[in-house]
Amino acid sequence: MATDQLSVVFGALADPTRRAILGRLADGPATVNELAEPFDITLPAISKHLKVLERAGLISRGREKQWRPCRLEAEPLRAATEWMGRYRQFWESSFDKLDDHLRTLMKGTGQ
Amino acid sequence: MATDQLSVVFGALADPTRRAILGRLADGPATVNELAEPFDITLPAISKHLKVLERAGLISRGREKQWRPCRLEAEPLRAATEWMGRYRQFWESSFDKLDDHLRTLMKGTGQ
DNA sequence: CGGTTAATTAGCTAGTCGGTAAAGTATGCC
DNA sequence: GGCATACTTTACCGACTAGCTAATTAACCG
Structure with missing residues (x-):
């Protein structure tokens, strides 16, 4: 995929799992395990999706004890x-x- | 990429060449060669991009003499x-x- | 310290993507 | 028919994607 911002954002949205993750985050921040819970895929797969979303600027990630909460960043939209x-x-x-x-x-x- | 409509549309938009093609079509219908002209890629590559756009429902294609004019279909947006x-x-x-x-x-x- | 929980990284596989060159199809025109 | 124009299809390539398992890092807790 191309590397310009718009391409990266549209590319991130071109996956139903990632859109569902954003949907969940619209209700508030969540940890990686919380985000993974509804899906039938492994945690590493979720981790990759989060990296794609982060690269698109659609989420940001904190650090709180052993959790790394994700939060929605809608600005690129x-x-x-x-x-x-x-x-x-x-x-x-x-x-x-x-x-x-x-x-x-x-x-x-x-x- | 997933096959649901939204994924296909976002996937189609995740490429600057395809977005530029849509931009050109916003000014009116065009033939494949006209669409290809601004780009440094081969005609088959354009043909593939058009197929992606067509699958997303973002363009439709006619037949007029030996030309196959493309027209914008913005509804999926x-x-x-x-x-x-x-x-x-x-x-x-x-x-x-x-x-x-x-x-x-x-x-x-x-x- | 050792164990548990949370999440990422590494390495693999299978499939898709964007591009090419070369061959094929369709139409118009002499 | 025969040739030119306008695309499309096929076959291939290298890069990337989405998934897996297994191993690793990081932080807390007893």
Whole structure:
């Protein structure tokens, strides 16, 4: 996968286990074992997923006694959402049913 | 990569070439050669990228004479954006700086 | 200290990804 | 038909990914 920030973030989101982990973290911080509990995969596999999420800046990790609590860091999702925002008009209106010429024309009118 | 729709869409977006192709298609339909022109990669590589985008439902392809014009289909981005929407509060407010207890408490108040 | 719990690292396998070159398919046009 | 244009498919390659088991590190507890 490419190394630019957006690619890393989208790449991190392209896995249901990682999205589920983020979902869990939306309810508050959790330890690695707590995060692993719902899944049928081993702890090392979870550890790898967490590293991917950390590289994407989607989680941060503390140190508390023998636990390493994870916490959600949603900031990178702002950039991802903003990137998608460019296309919002194409799914919120019926513009995507029109041909290019007409679309260009209408864009010029400020709608 | 997993096969659920959201994973396939995020996976398709996790590559800068594919995102650039979508960017080009936002200006209107284009043929494969037109899409390939800005890049330093071979046509087969572009063809593969297009197949990934098509599998994600992000483009559709027609047939006009000997050309196979591609057109943007932004609909899948709606689901992707909606998924991220769950986390909007975490980057639009300072909630993500507070601890879980406080966040839970404030959520109960409706903001 | 020794043992337990928490989590990461190392090393392996199988499969996917992004790219290539070369061959194949489809259509248009003389 | 025959040739050119526009892609696509096939076969291959090196790098990366997701999973495993086994071993290691780190911190607490008695």
